[in-house]
Amino acid sequence: MPPVRGRLTRSAPLAPLVWFKAGGPAEWLFEPADADDLSAFLAALDPAVPVMALGLGSNLIVRDGGVAGVVIRLGKPFAFARADGDTMTCGGGTSGILAASTARDAGVAGIEFLRSIPGTVGGFVRMNGGAYGREVADILVSCTVVGRDGTVTRMAAADLDYTYRHSALPDGAIVIEATVRGTPGDPAAIQAEMDRIAAAREASQPLRAKTGGSTYKNPPGHKAWALIDAAGCRGLTRGDAQVSEKHCNFLLNLGHATSADIEALGEDVRARVKADSGVTLEWEIRRVGMA
Missing domain, CATH: 3.90.78.10 (UDP-N-acetylenolpyruvoylglucosamine reductase, C-terminal domain)
Known part of the structure; x- marks a missing residue:
């Protein structure tokens, strides 16, 4: 494995990191210190080694034999949300709850549905995550991805060719940042909508x-x-x-x-x-x- 500044663990258990609490280990688990650490690691990694990104482990079954190659988990360095007018920039490791709460505090409406999706922004962007009549394709402006070869690329929403729960992001590409756009709104009204969504999920889902x-x-x-x-x-x-x-x-x-x-x-x-x-x-x- 190439040298890293973050944490690189061999034979790392994945069951504790996924919602089903089942499955085998990762051959290697890499938690990069920052985007440069991730980019340098992927650039130096043998192209034959498979790479997989892991968010909060919600929509995922890790089979019992484990995952070959490197599983990359974006931790705290990638968990941030910053509002600027009616747009917001989030790290790929940002939870839906943090993204929605930051938008509320900044008076940005239209992002509330992210509150109801268990996962991180990186996964939402890749899978065109959605709920309650909205999806990422409705709000995404652009995203920054690190390719399997370590190349950092900015992609516009139109480049992702979104369809239902699918995008054209290349295999092995990892979303490290995304910019989304909402509309001006009243924080109290935004909170009320978030509460409505949370109550609906609690009533209908396990x-x-x-x-x-x-x-x-x-x-x-x-x-x-x-x-x-x-x-x-x-x-x-x-x-x-x-x-x-x-x-x-x-x-x-x-x-x-x-x-x-x-x-x-x-x-x-x-x-x-x-x-x-x-x-x-x-x-x-x-x-x-x-x-």
Whole structure:
């Protein structure tokens, strides 16, 4: 491995870092000291070594065999949000809650939905994260990415070719910063909207469970949860993995589920929905690593 100023750990457990609390280790875990540290590391790293970015580990299944190569986790140096008029610049490691709260304090409306997405800005930008009728494509101005070769590039929102939960960001590219634009708003009204979103999530989603968040994309013309419910999958189990009874587009780890249990349950659901409705559910949760 190239020399670093941040932290580089071999055979690093990933289960504590992901919401499902399951899965194997990273061959290497790199937590860069800053953008220059990340860029220099990637420039010097053998191009054959795979690289994967890890945010808060929410929409992710890490398979039990672990992840080969280097997992890069953006920590505190990349967790910031700064408002300037109706725009805001956030680090790639910034949580949705911090981004939304900073926007509120600055009187920037239209960013409230980030409060409801479990993850970091880097992941939101890559996956076009969204909720409650809004998505990152609606607010992104530009982002800064570090490519697999260490090259730092500024990309306009139009360069990302956004579609539903998908962007054209190159494989291995890591989002280290993003600028978003809202509209002028009253902080009290923005807080009220954030409270409404938080209450709606609390009422409808299993937020206090070991889960990966929304499991499947909504197929055109359908709601994934409704298809799953109609196929009789609410409460379905495999080992210690369960389809949530509160919101059946969520999978849960009830205690000691392996990632294999969780992923296999997810495939059981897809098969039942296909047989019942003819619709093929597409995974929204990323599944990475070796079985």
